[in-house]
Amino acid sequence: MTFLGNRGGPVRRAALAGLLILLAAAGCSAPAEKAPETTAVNSVPAVNEVDIMFLQMGLAQIAEGQELVTLASARAGDPQIRAIADELHGQWASESGTMERWLLGWAKPVTADPSAGAHAGHGDLHALRDTDRRELAAAQGADFDRTLISLLLGNLHNGMETLRMESGSGSYPPARKLATRMIETRQAQIQRLLRLAAGG
Amino acid sequence: MRRRFSLPALTVAAVLGSLFVAASPAFAHGYISSPPSRQANCASGAVANCGDIVYEPQSVEAPKGSTQCNGGGSRFTVLTDNSRNWPAASVGQTVTFNWVLTARHSTATWEYFIGNTLLASFNDGGAQPGATKSHTVSMRGFSGRQTVLARWNIADTVNAFYSCVDLNIGGGSTPAPTPTVTASPTPTATPTTPPPTSGSTTWAAGTTYQPGDVVTYAGRSYRCRQTHTALNGWEPPNVPALWTAL
Numbered sequence: 001m002t003f004l005g006n007r008g009g010p011v012r013r014a015a016l017a018g019l020l021i022l023l024a025a026a027g028c029s030a031p032a033e034k035a036p037e038t039t040a041v042n043s044v045p046a047v048n049e050v051d052i053m054f055l056q057m058g059l060a061q062i063a064e065g066q067e068l069v070t071l072a073s074a075r076a077g078d079p080q081i082r083a084i085a086d087e088l089h090g091q092w093a094s095e096s097g098t099m100e101r102w103l104l105g106w107a108k109p110v111t112a113d114p115s116a117g118a119h120a121g122h123g124d125l126h127a128l129r130d131t132d133r134r135e136l137a138a139a140q141g142a143d144f145d146r147t148l149i150s151l152l153l154g155n156l157h158n159g160m161e162t163l164r165m166e167s168g169s170g171s172y173p174p175a176r177k178l179a180t181r182m183i184e185t186r187q188a189q190i191q192r193l194l195r196l197a198a199g200g
Numbered sequence: 201m202r203r204r205f206s207l208p209a210l211t212v213a214a215v216l217g218s219l220f221v222a223a224s225p226a227f228a229h230g231y232i233s234s235p236p237s238r239q240a241n242c243a244s245g246a247v248a249n250c251g252d253i254v255y256e257p258q259s260v261e262a263p264k265g266s267t268q269c270n271g272g273g274s275r276f277t278v279l280t281d282n283s284r285n286w287p288a289a290s291v292g293q294t295v296t297f298n299w300v301l302t303a304r305h306s307t308a309t310w311e312y313f314i315g316n317t318l319l320a321s322f323n324d325g326g327a328q329p330g331a332t333k334s335h336t337v338s339m340r341g342f343s344g345r346q347t348v349l350a351r352w353n354i355a356d357t358v359n360a361f362y363s364c365v366d367l368n369i370g371g372g373s374t375p376a377p378t379p380t381v382t383a384s385p386t387p388t389a390t391p392t393t394p395p396p397t398s399g400s401t402t403w404a405a406g407t408t409y410q411p412g413d414v415v416t417y418a419g420r421s422y423r424c425r426q427t428h429t430a431l432n433g434w435e436p437p438n439v440p441a442l443w444t445a446l
Binding site: 146151154157160164194198 | 233234235236240243244245246254255256257258289298299300301302303304305330331332
């Protein structure tokens with residue numbers, strides 16, 4: 001279950017160094033600051049399954065969110081919706097870049113293995129369906145704004161559950177830190193969207 | 201390096217499977233966003249100190265058949281706390297309720313109640329909801345401050361999702377109480393005001409009044425016309441829908 005081995009002194013350090021170099025090369029400097037933690041006597045896994053799941057699921061959720069905000073930026077009538085959409089677009093682009101680099105650094109796929117069974121018979125309920133995309137595309141005017149807010153809030157709430165899972169049970173400190181920051185940012189955006197929904 | 205960082209596929213599957221039970225019990229599923237339900241008012245920050253519900257307003261899931269705003273049980277009890285001065289949306293005689301869904305469960309019915317009165321029931325016959333879900337419901341026979349309980353009954357589980365929506369119902373001959381009389385709605389800091397006794401007391405914001413309660417305000421007496429929790433700006437002379445001058 002431990003990703004970095006138990007007490008493998010030189011071998012482990014070499015592996016860590018390789019990992020850090022890889023991450024540094026990918027433009028990610030945060031892990032370097034945390035390197036000393038991995039030398040703790042008790043071997044706490046630096047990365048656990050929750051981290052992997054957070055990154056893989058989070059990337060899938062962000063991809064769906066990006067579909068929505070791209071449409072929102074182009075079509076929403078309310079400028080406040082467009083502002084939130086533009087903001088999310090930029091933040092997600094940056095966050096997902098970091099998340100992908102971590103997975104690539106650990107030689108993990110950036111999408112979850114669909115045969116793993118975690119979502120069997122359930123996960124698809126949380127995903128954006130083609131019918132949802134068509135409904136949104138067909139909606140006009142205030143109807144578009146209302147549909148968009150509803151779908152975007154659904155996406156953000158699903159994302160929030162993944163973020164809270166990571167901040168509560170993840171192991172890799174930079175990933176937990178990222179999740180904690182994303183919780184704050186997303187919650188503020190959810191609040192703005194809810195106020196818009198209540199006003200409409 | 202690759203070998204060192206990879207887990208046996210079976211382990212991954214087992215762990216991921218168990219995590220969905222252990223680490224994320226909720227992953228649920230829907231609530232009313234407008235007019236804002238109590239959990240929406242918590243999540244939007246309109247009502248403070250609600251606890252974890254602010255991060256998962258969609259998770260008020262409980263066995264079917266409850267008449268409680270939290271579906272019964274011990275979770276999210278803030279939603280049943282009537283001393284919270286829940287903001288009430290001003291509406292007419294028909295109200296369109298809009299849902300936010302995070303999972304599109306096969307649906308048996310959507311039900312709307314005020315007290316024990318079933319206002320409306322929509323039978324989806326096991327269908328999955330579309331991108332959005334809205335219902336327009338008549339408030340006929342009700343006016344003033346009311347709490348609507350909505351239940352989303354899932355077709356293939358024993359559970360339902362609960363949302364309570366506080367409304368000020370206008371229309372008809374009775375003017376709605378207007379909580380916007382004061383420019384700044386100042387939530388009272390003392391929600392623990394004891395309920396009025398049968399005798400006459402001085403009107404106070406934050407107090408829950410029942411029909412028949414008599415209060416004094418600015419030297420005059422008033423009798424309560426319908427159950428409500430008083431807010432600043434709802435002083436008896438301001439809201440004839442709530443108070444009759446004696």
